[in-house]
Each structure stands twice: as structure tokens, then as C-alpha cells.
Amino acid sequence: MTQPVWQQLDPLTFNDGVYYVPAGVELQPRLPDWGQRNQPALRERLANNRPHGIRGQKLLCLLCLLCMRHRSQNGLGRSPVWMTLVEGPYGPVFRHEDGRSPHPEHEPETDTHKALKERKARTWRSVGGDVKLEVRRPRARRRPDVVAVGPVLTVAGEVQHSKVAPGDIRARQKALHKAGDRVVWTTNRNADNIAFLHPVPHLSVPALSDYRLYLTEPRLEIGAGAITFEAQRCGWADLWTGTNRCPVTRRAVPCGRLHLYPTFNPRSYSREKAATTAVFPCGPRPHLDHLLEGILHGSWLPYRHRDRVTWIPAASHMEVVAERGGTLELAEGGSALRRDRTNERACERRAGAVAAQSEAPEAENLSSCCGEKPPGRAGQPVVPACQLCRHSPTYYRRDELDREVAQA
Template sequence: MANGVYHTGYGIEINLTRQDLGNPGYDRLLEEITRPVGERPRNLLQCLKDRRGGQCQCALDGKTPWMFIRRKRRDGKVVWEAAHLPLTHVATPGESDKHKAMKERIARTASRHGLDVQTEARSDDGRVVTDVLVAGAGGRIGWEAQYSPITAGTVRRRSARARERNIAPVWVTADVTSDLIDRAPWARVDDVPWQRILSPLAMIIRGGVRHLQIWKCTSASERPCPESAGACGRWHSGWFLPALCIPQERATALDELVVSSAHGEHLPVHSRSRPDPRRTSFVWALARDVQRWREITGESGLTPEPAPADDEPVTYTEQVLDASCRYGEEGPHTSSPRPRRGLASATGLHTFDQEPDQALLKPTRPVALRLTPRERLIVAAELRCPPWEIGPCMLCAAPLHRYGPRSPKVCPSCRASATAR
């Protein structure tokens, strides 16, 4: 990141490591260059290397040499740094329609279940505007529908401001490469038209919700050892996608997470990878899994390093002006295709020697029907159907006549409950 920038209006070079910015004759210069980009000319600040006739990598990549000033914490100190402006992205009509549809769906779901709902909720100081604010017994959940590109820094900053106001943020995206994934609590759904978002059909969460799995690493284990090629004989735990749980867990629907997160039945967890401490993951998990995870690992859930507060003093290191271009070291900017984020691999893996209490967790919402041949015959006799047509209810996994002609997919109990709602 650059410690200097060129001011195109005054024709001066600015050194951000000096308290007078290397230009003692200019009053209110710092206030001017740190104003939001929307409140000043976009081309006010220029990359020094580009200005001096060098090869600015950002400009070579087909972007612009214009820059902005931001606070950054480095080695425990808050400093000013100059970074290249990302290309502005104007939401397309399709993105805008999906954004509005997602907000309406979340608000409609929360209202239908008796929760307090506010759309475009603004905090008392006006610094935080939440797409949909849902309040329940478990706290206040701030839902953000994100269908256009966003930087990781913006997600972290907005999430930190929400947490300061006792709002638990959750970001919804349909983009598998979005920079918001694992930067804050998140949920990924399928990318469908806005009409489908508004429909009563279920929207399954494809990423962001996981279940705790605990197993002993033996040669007979159904899972490989995460630390060695063979079986280590120790115990492991980790967060897994529902389809990769043993036995398989039922996937969570978006509407379900809207309600359960407000009631405190689903909680956000921020875990760090033991092999690579720099890698962290955000997941939504059932409260009982979170409690069990805390008991096993002794972790309470990490909180991200807070962004520098606006009133936190800046340290001036009095360095020599650096005119080199740091584009490519600034984080989200890259000329290569964005990688897929939120992979299916297990996260938050832990290994321990002693067997934990209640090591075998019963599946909370199993989707597989596990019946012995005799039990299947008994159920078939009660339902008056062939044994091979017995299957699980898609909501509660209770056995029912699932695969016959015109057979239902849900049991009478679940159907009655849904009708009542």
C-alpha cells in the first residue's frame, strides 16, 4: 500500500506518513483528501508512479490510476494509506429487482412469524442502514441482500458497525465468488430470477450453514484423518455441510434461517483454521452444536479484528515518500478470474486426545430413513403399501408412503402445520 499520492487539484505530492503531509502550507488538506469519493472529484488523487510517467500496474490492467485515502491498522498502529479506487459498479436492472425481491421475501417471512421487522432501518446516528432488520427473542438480525459486487473491506466495515449497535449481520448472496463469503456471517442461495425469489417455493441455502461432526479416527471410520494419511486414533471435530454429515442432515431453507436466527436457534460462529491460522470461516450453526463446539474446543467464537475507529489517533512514522505502485497488494483487486469461495471442505477442524462427553451427536434433522427390514415391513403394513414405497417425509424424515402413485412428499403432521401457518 502506498504512503504517498498526487493531488491533481493543487499539483502537489502528499506524504501520508508525515503529520503535515509534506505540505505545511495547506490548511485542511487532510480533511479534503479523506472525504468520501462521492463527495469530491473522483480524479482528485492520482497514483504517484503514474503521475511521474512510470508504469502503474492498475492503469495497465485497464483500470484507472485514481486513488483514495483510508485508515489501516498495521503492527498495532493506525496509519493512513493510499489505495487504488475499484471500478464503480452500477447495479443492473436484474440485480436491482433481485435485491428488492430478496428484501421483500425476508421481511414477509419474518412478519408472517410474528417477528418485528423494519426495512431500510437506519440507526440513531444514521451511520448504519440495514436492508431488513428482524428482531426476536434471540436478538436483532440485520439482513443484507447483496446481488452486486462488494469489497471485503466494505463488508467487514459495515458488519463491525452493525455489531457495535448490537445487530448481528448476515449477508445473502447468489455469487459463489463473492468477496463477502467468510468475511461476515453469510448465506448463499441459488441465482434465480426475481419472480422465483418472491414465490412461496423454498430457497435452499447452499453455503453458510453447517453442522458439527465428531468422530474417532480409526481404520473403520467413514471419514479420512484430516492430519495424516492413515488413522491417528485420536478424536476430530469440524463443521460440515448438511449433505456431508454422517448421517446426512437436512438442508436449511432461507425462510427457516430468517426465523431461527431471530429466535436464537441458529447462531453465527467464527472459527480459525488450526493448520493455517490466517484462514477463518463464518458459519451458521444450530445452538446446540455451537454449545457443544465451545465445550470441546474451549473457544467462544472469534471476533474479527475491529476496523480502526474514526476517532482513533493516527500514528505518523515520518518515512521517505514512496512513489512505487502497490496495486495488486491491496486485497480484492486482481486481473485473474475470482476463485470460488465457501468451499465444501470441512472448516474449524480440531483434534484432541480424550473422548469428549456425548461424543456421538444425534442428527437434528436427518433426511435419510433408517429402518431395519422388519421395521420397514411393520410400517408398510400400517400404511397398506409395498415396503419398497416407504420413504422419509422431506421435512421431518418420518416414514410415509412416499413413492407410490400420487404419494405426498410430506407427512400429514407437517402438512397440517404448514397449513396452519
């Protein structure tokens, strides 16, 4: 007796789409013609099979390969997961037979989403990238919108047209980062409506009235997500901290040295224009094609400042990291930033550590104020006294806090 088709299928050999049993092909709802360009009448044929049911009778002909993959990877055994086809606001939607919500991979994309995705793919192809759309990344167990393989990096491009939960964004970012991809998120939402994208490397472009403009406009200027720097004497107003404190010592007293400060000054892009040999040169302001080319070639890198990730020129990255701390791992990891103890004194921080180790043999010899032995005892240097605890008045620097967060 011949086995059913679902028992013969190995879902691990497919691309997480929908298997159309009568035609024996995999449908990928987010690709043109569902990924079956050689079968232009496939949609009409599928509609005639009535997979959505008629008069209470349903012809089971669509299988969810993504669900069957999950069952196989979790050792649950083979079992069919049937689907139906219904009309949604943006086109046909493949839904589960049992009423569960469809997977994002099985939902149609808006015209704006498709246009931004095609803009990314077209830009990366024109600068020598090997580009593929909707390809599963096995190590990430995700399918990013675009994957571009460049001479140095593999970059995954995600387009986020609608607002989603920040946790979902971080989970997707973390999975793609573990797979070895550098991820760049693109949205057409304005800077006031992209807080859910702040923890990941993102670029915001203007919201245009016609989706076709995303493919025809020569430049889509970046509204948020990228910035350059200018060198100024210590004490300059810092856009990132909102203060005039030294970015190295974090003290109100200027140190007298030059530092790199984030800026929107158009003149700051002159160095970027002069140093680049990009196919898409930088104009008066950064624009999408220039940034995408630079990200693929490694001339723009993500940097995390507080709870926001921003693309900055690679030429400035090393100096900014040396002054302000932070690593690529911290910028690309997708984890939420811990905000505890950001304004503590060093002595207060040590006091908490001593309180947690109160059972230590030397606990009775420690000061009740900051957890250090009094100055002058064996093994302890004499340090300048502060007004609170008569010990070192040192504050925690921002880069030290960022390293603690990265190691947590």
C-alpha cells in the first residue's frame, strides 16, 4: 500500500514554505509567483482545488512544512499539518487548518515591504554582493528578507514596515547574529515611532506616499539610525548624553583634550565623502544606498550608546570605542540593556559586593561604608579621602559599565 504524501516528505530538505500536494511543489508566499515562475497558472489551479473548503467539504492539499520541520527537530514524530487558503487584505493567506495564526513566512507582504526589500537587494547586487531573497539560515532557524554575501561580510537585511513587540525584534536579531550575519533593519517609520527598533542596528527612511518611489528615488535620506562625528575640545555639548561632561572621565570639569562628538553638521560628512570610493557616494546627508554599500563592505559599523544602536563610520569606530566603551558584540547581540547601578560611586558598588559576601572571614575587618579596609592597613594603599567614606572618590566610567553589561 502506498504511503501518504506527508509520510514521504522530509521537511528538512525544504525551505519552510507550503507544500502543494497535487502539483508536488513547495510554495513560498513571499516570493513572486510563490517561487514557481515556470507554473504561471498555479494560483488558478490551487483555487480550483478548493483548499479553503466548500459546503463543509475540504480537500486537504496544503501542508505546513515549517510546522512539520519543528516536529521533526523536536523528535515528535511525523504528522501532517494541513493548511487552508483565505483572502487577506494584502492577498492570499495560508492559514492552519486548526485555526492557528499563520506564520509570518506564510503571510503576503505589503507593496511597501516588497519595494524596500527589492531596493536593498538591488543596491547590494550593484556593489558586487551575492544576493538571495527569503533564504533560510539554518543556524539561525530564520529566513531574513535579504541575504547578501560580500567580500568580507555576510549581511542579513530585514524590512520592518509595521510595529511589532521589541522582544520579537531582539529574538530575531540574536538568532541571525549567532548565525554569523551582520543584520541591518530598515523601516519607513519616522524617528518618533521606532523605539522598538532602538536595540538593533536600524535605518529609518522617509514614509513616501507611493511605494514605487522607494525604487525610483535616487536617494532615500536616513532619518534615524546613522550619524557621523566631529572633533571638538572637551566640554562640547554631547548629543548622546545631553551634557557637557567629558566623554572619557564623565566629569563636569573638561580634560582639555579633543574628543569625537556625534553631530548632524553637514560639514562632518566631507571627510566621509573624501575618503570613500563607494559606488553610492555620501551626499549632504547619509542616504540608504550609501549606508547599505558601506555596511556590506565594512566601512560602517554598529555602535551601541546606552539603549540605542547607531551606524557610525568605521574610521571613527575605534576611537569612539576607546573613549566611550562598547563592542560590536554589544551592538549586535540584541539584548536589552541593564540600567541598574549606572550612577553609583565605586565605593557604593564595592559596598554591595561586600554585603553579598558577609560570611567571608575578613568581613569584620572591612569598613561599613564602602567595604574597603581602612587606609594604611596591610595590603591597602593610602588613597585620597572623599567626603562620604574617606576612601577613593572614583566613579564608574561608562565604558566599565558597558563591559559589565556585555559580560552579564
